[in-house]
Amino acid sequence: MLTTMLETIEQRTAVASQESGSPMALWLHEWARLLLRAYEPGRRVVYVSAYAFPMEILAAFDVVPFDFELTSGLMGVMGGAVPSMEEAENRGYSLDVCAFHRTALGASYLEEFPKPELLITTSHYCDGKAKTNEILGMLHGRESLLLQVPAAVSKESVRYVEKQLRDITGKIGEAVGQSPDHDRLKAAVRSSNRARQSHQVMLELLKHRPAPWGGSELIAFSINGLLFSGTEVKERLNDAFMVAMQERIESGRLRPEKHRIYWFAWLPVYASNVFEILKEREVSVPLCETFRIHSDEIDEYDPFEGLALQCLRNPFVGPGTRRTEGLEEIMDDYHLEGAVLFATPACKQANTAYTLLRDTLARCGGPFLMLDMDICDPRNYSAGQTRTRLEAFVELLEQRKH
Amino acid sequence: MTGTIQERSRDVLYTCSYVPEEIILAAGFRPRRFLPGGPATDAFIHPNTCGYVKSILAAALEHGGVQAAGIIIANSCDAMRRLYDLWSEYVRPVPALFLDVPKKTDADSIAMFAAELKRLAETLPTTLSGRGIDSASLRAATRTCNEIRALMGEVFSAQRSAQSDVSGTRVFDLCLAGTTQATTDFAADIRRFLAEVAVEPRPARAPRIVLAGGLVNKRNVVAGIEKAGARVVALDTCLGLRHYEGSVEEDAPDPFLALARRYLTKPGCARMQGFEERLRWTKGVADEARADGIVFCSLKFCDSCVYDAPMLNERFRDLGIPFLWLEHDYEWSGLAQLSSRVEAFIELRQ
Numbered sequence: 001m002l003t004t005m006l007e008t009i010e011q012r013t014a015v016a017s018q019e020s021g022s023p024m025a026l027w028l029h030e031w032a033r034l035l036l037r038a039y040e041p042g043r044r045v046v047y048v049s050a051y052a053f054p055m056e057i058l059a060a061f062d063v064v065p066f067d068f069e070l071t072s073g074l075m076g077v078m079g080g081a082v083p084s085m086e087e088a089e090n091r092g093y094s095l096d097v098c099a100f101h102r103t104a105l106g107a108s109y110l111e112e113f114p115k116p117e118l119l120i121t122t123s124h125y126c127d128g129k130a131k132t133n134e135i136l137g138m139l140h141g142r143e144s145l146l147l148q149v150p151a152a153v154s155k156e157s158v159r160y161v162e163k164q165l166r167d168i169t170g171k172i173g174e175a176v177g178q179s180p181d182h183d184r185l186k187a188a189v190r191s192s193n194r195a196r197q198s199h200q201v202m203l204e205l206l207k208h209r210p211a212p213w214g215g216s217e218l219i220a221f222s223i224n225g226l227l228f229s230g231t232e233v234k235e236r237l238n239d240a241f242m243v244a245m246q247e248r249i250e251s252g253r254l255r256p257e258k259h260r261i262y263w264f265a266w267l268p269v270y271a272s273n274v275f276e277i278l279k280e281r282e283v284s285v286p287l288c289e290t291f292r293i294h295s296d297e298i299d300e301y302d303p304f305e306g307l308a309l310q311c312l313r314n315p316f317v318g319p320g321t322r323r324t325e326g327l328e329e330i331m332d333d334y335h336l337e338g339a340v341l342f343a344t345p346a347c348k349q350a351n352t353a354y355t356l357l358r359d360t361l362a363r364c365g366g367p368f369l370m371l372d373m374d375i376c377d378p379r380n381y382s383a384g385q386t387r388t389r390l391e392a393f394v395e396l397l398e399q400r401k402h
Numbered sequence: 403m404t405g406t407i408q409e410r411s412r413d414v415l416y417t418c419s420y421v422p423e424e425i426i427l428a429a430g431f432r433p434r435r436f437l438p439g440g441p442a443t444d445a446f447i448h449p450n451t452c453g454y455v456k457s458i459l460a461a462a463l464e465h466g467g468v469q470a471a472g473i474i475i476a477n478s479c480d481a482m483r484r485l486y487d488l489w490s491e492y493v494r495p496v497p498a499l500f501l502d503v504p505k506k507t508d509a510d511s512i513a514m515f516a517a518e519l520k521r522l523a524e525t526l527p528t529t530l531s532g533r534g535i536d537s538a539s540l541r542a543a544t545r546t547c548n549e550i551r552a553l554m555g556e557v558f559s560a561q562r563s564a565q566s567d568v569s570g571t572r573v574f575d576l577c578l579a580g581t582t583q584a585t586t587d588f589a590a591d592i593r594r595f596l597a598e599v600a601v602e603p604r605p606a607r608a609p610r611i612v613l614a615g616g617l618v619n620k621r622n623v624v625a626g627i628e629k630a631g632a633r634v635v636a637l638d639t640c641l642g643l644r645h646y647e648g649s650v651e652e653d654a655p656d657p658f659l660a661l662a663r664r665y666l667t668k669p670g671c672a673r674m675q676g677f678e679e680r681l682r683w684t685k686g687v688a689d690e691a692r693a694d695g696i697v698f699c700s701l702k703f704c705d706s707c708v709y710d711a712p713m714l715n716e717r718f719r720d721l722g723i724p725f726l727w728l729e730h731d732y733e734w735s736g737l738a739q740l741s742s743r744v745e746a747f748i749e750l751r752q
Contacts, residue, residue: 092712096450096703123505127480127673130505131709134677138713146675148511150518151477151502160514319500320487343448348705351448352455352484356491370448 002112005078006032023240038064038114044176047119050227054307059188059230072103076269076376098346099376101132118175119144125316126349149311151318161308188230189300198238205245210257211286212245216275219267222291256282259397263288264341265350270378281394320353324360331364338366344375369393410469418476419640420503422661427543429532435581440465452703453732455481462493472530476501505675507666516662540657544650553592554646560599562635562691567606570634574624577641609751612688614638615699616707626741630748635691644669672706694751695724702729
């Protein structure tokens, strides 16, 4: 079922990306192609948490990266996650387990996911991801690795993460029967540095009023786009979104905009009215926390140290206040009036400190909404409740403006 | 919370069995596992957070505050690290210190944890106005803790012995007392307990149950199992066996490395990587105690346990060991329902 779904996406987006040059179509096309490659005979698949682990390392090998959470998200987008979740629930996984993880576990029991050679994840962002990685490793009879990223940046922690990255690189080589290629790693790091430059341009363009891009596409791309880090695909995707933004600004084809807000955490992947309501009420989301840049360019001659620092400086590592660092300045720069925290019930690491986020917003003078909704399980979705909460929030924004 | 106001001002609270009591003792404080008894709160934290974290916040913010020199919060789980954020921001009178505990047990992780423990030993006395920690004070504290571990080892051994009828409820009460008592008082209590046990060997004829899982903070479930006619022969929880298993090398050249090694390699809780090792450990506990079943108890919204439980259930079933998973909310508000499930489970074993 998953492969059929992917083939459909690949075919539909192939035409759309060529005819319209739509960056969204291009992105979905590349994603579907990559996932389909994981099912080709003879391919070496490595499960990896693409939004947390330095993908440049995988780009230096002939492997197909497969992120079980992002793929679960895609299944949710296509309306195909529920049967997998039900499979996991029937096997004892509670509804308190993250819906992405239930989908991944169920899909693995149903043999919908490809067989990996190795599984890699990180200690950040959440506990559930590391647990799922280990369970999937057991189901497939393959080794599961954890990159432990300490809370503080120190000489010891940089050395510790760097050493783990070197060890994991060696393990990938052993698992797929290929020696680590340092020139390819250098090339991947160079590619990431170029993508970082276009990312910076995109961040500048997003300051434009009305916003030339944003909302669900921005949030989803900010996370899922990282699957291609260290490859030319990521550079092409960044360029495509950047050019599209420039064209919108130049042509004036921009959505009307009354309010601009910041977005914390993730988004619902199934069909919901969240971004429709925001569009109706002319509210833009020109920036989300997952699209900010937190690390420097990486020295291609010493890639492991730079990649270790990239992990250590992730705002989801360490104290929750890292998520609000520089927020006041950002609120000014991007003319943001408030913020939404998308709170999927199982995501303790993102939700638990909501009071910190709320109070920081209050200090910046903006209203804050914690939008309780599941990330991938449409069975708990209520369009009416979502509308009531979002409209009340928009009214608050309006009151503050007048 | 026990002791006089003056004594409580020397208390350093901690929230996880991975926090070394040795460091707290060496700085001249009294280590106390923080197990507040009041109701939980949703006012400062997302409702889908475990009841333990919510109760800690409630105790600090809503029920008259906390009297202690400070608190050490380990990054046991996502909820705990966010508890540290909230405590630092909103519970200012009682300083919080953060302890970063790796989830892995390899040599590099042990070395990293040793560096973290050294940092804690440097900051704890200065932040909480304690005594500076040196090798001698740390070694003395290590000896004290090792002595208690050895004594508790005898208690657990008596509990699982088929030649005696040591009530699991009594052992649980002793473990709970250990979270609040001064080390010398606790050691004396354990000795008294052992002396009583030695006097009355009385084999029990009842289903033998291992209570496993995460934090079990109240005696109700142990008492419930025993009231239903079974005997709890081992407490494989973070206040029980896992808290006391394995000693710290006393004459190690680097005492922090010795502490890190013991704490990271002691039988792991569900937060750690290594499901197979945990399974082997609990299976070993059940085998040694000749158990007829395992009751696995976890806190509602405890991610670490909720991901482990289905796989544990499946694997123990395959091994022919009956397994019951119970979830509690720290306040044990659904006790009657839990008791019915326990009674049915025990009845099947009789």
